[in-house]
Amino acid sequence: MTTAHIRELRNAPAMLPLFAKAVLRAGVKPGKSPALPDIGVRLRDVVLDQKHLATYRKVCAFPADKYLPITYPHLHAHPLFMSLLLHADFPFAAMGLVHVRNRITQYRRINEREQLDVECRFGELVQVEKGFEFSILTSVSTAGELVWESESTMFRRGGGTGGGQDRKAPATPAPVTDFEQWKVPGDTGRRYGAVSGDRNPIHLYPLTAKLFGFKRQIVHGMWSKARCLAALHDQLPEGPFTVDVQFKLPMFIPATVKFAHEQSAGGIDFRLLASDGVKPHLSGSVQSAV
Structure with a gap:
């Protein structure tokens, strides 16, 4: 590079x-x-x-x-x-x-x-x-x-x-049935901000988040990615691999979320969803890079 x-x-x-x-x-x-x-x-x-x-x-x-x-x-x-x-x-x-x-x-x-x-x-x-x-x-x-x-x-x-105004909304998927449920505490943004150095006000407190138009603090996207990969740690490839994620709806914390994953052709697909098992916070995949 x-x-x-x-x-x-x-x-x-x-x-x-x-x-x-x-x-x-x-x-x-x-x-x-x-x-x-x-x-x-x-x-x-x-x-x-x-x-x-x-x-x-x-x-x-x-x-x-x-x-x-x-x-x-x-x-x-x-x-x-x-x-x-x-x-x-x-x-x-x-x-x-x-x-x-x-x-x-x-x-x-x-x-x-x-x-x-x-x-x-x-x-x-x-x-x-x-x-x-x-x-x-x-x-x-x-x-x-x-x-x-x-x-x-x-x-x-x-x-x-x-x-793009005429684009049809995608059909609402069925809630996931096979998942891990996590509790995400309200101080997660402060804890991740302290270790990452990313102390953006939108991640810290309800008041600081409201100053930027959020109803309360939201978690860092890279914390969400890291937390998903920690859950998949024992399944990650030994050799070269790529993890690709899309950040979707913000996660207001504290929150209850559902983590779902499944094997796919050549890798693993995973999602982090709201408590209803439908609204997506993150979707991603792990693929071999060989």
């Missing part, structure tokens, strides 16, 4: 100043023809903190072993994401962006003692029906070997192509 304009960082950017800058840039307007800057950032020799890793495992319910949970490298990419979103040439305000899809490919399991080189850059920007979608591409290497990469797709509402 390379680009002509990669900036080397000595340290991971501190999240609190980044969020303050996001507030200051909240009024940024994209103009008629927004374009992404051809930039990226790289952080070398990231040493993993065992206490931090243990806390992440506890928050997301991963078992302890000598390998990183597949979603864990995303935490080290997040400050790099934010530095890209707050670049002077980025055409949108970071506040209000919605994470709609995330795809991770793990080429081999990463030992928790390995040092990591993390690089993030912008992918493509596409105008869609209700606004714009763009991707942030991340690669993680150790000793020059690519071991992990991801694509996070973000959505910005407004300025879309329009149309």
Whole structure:
């Protein structure tokens, strides 16, 4: 994963100043023809903190072993994401962006003692029906070997192509009957925010979430993905594999949710649903990457 304009960082950017800058840039307007800057950032020799890793495992319910949970490298990419979103040439305000899809490919399991080189850059920007979608591409290497990469797709509402009003609503599926039921406490957003550094107000308290139009706090999408994969931990492939998810309806917490999964051709399909077993919070699949 390379680009002509990669900036080397000595340290991971501190999240609190980044969020303050996001507030200051909240009024940024994209103009008629927004374009992404051809930039990226790289952080070398990231040493993993065992206490931090243990806390992440506890928050997301991963078992302890000598390998990183597949979603864990995303935490080290997040400050790099934010530095890209707050670049002077980025055409949108970071506040209000919605994470709609995330795809991770793990080429081999990463030992928790390995040092990591993390690089993030912008992918493509596409105008869609209700606004714009763009991707942030991340690669993680150790000793020059690519071991992990991801694509996070973000959505910005407004300025879309329009149309689609005559589209028929899909038929309502039957409630799932084979599932695990989970209780998601109201402090999950604060706990995940503390370990991830993503302390977006919409995830913290009812009052802070209401300031941004939510009736109460919602859980992080990447917590939902991690929690699903923790539940599937013993079924994940030993070799290279890809986990692709779509984030759907927000999960207001506290909540009761249902996790359902089934074997599919070459992998596993899974869903995280509201307490009615119908409304989707997340859908995803695990597929071999061989």
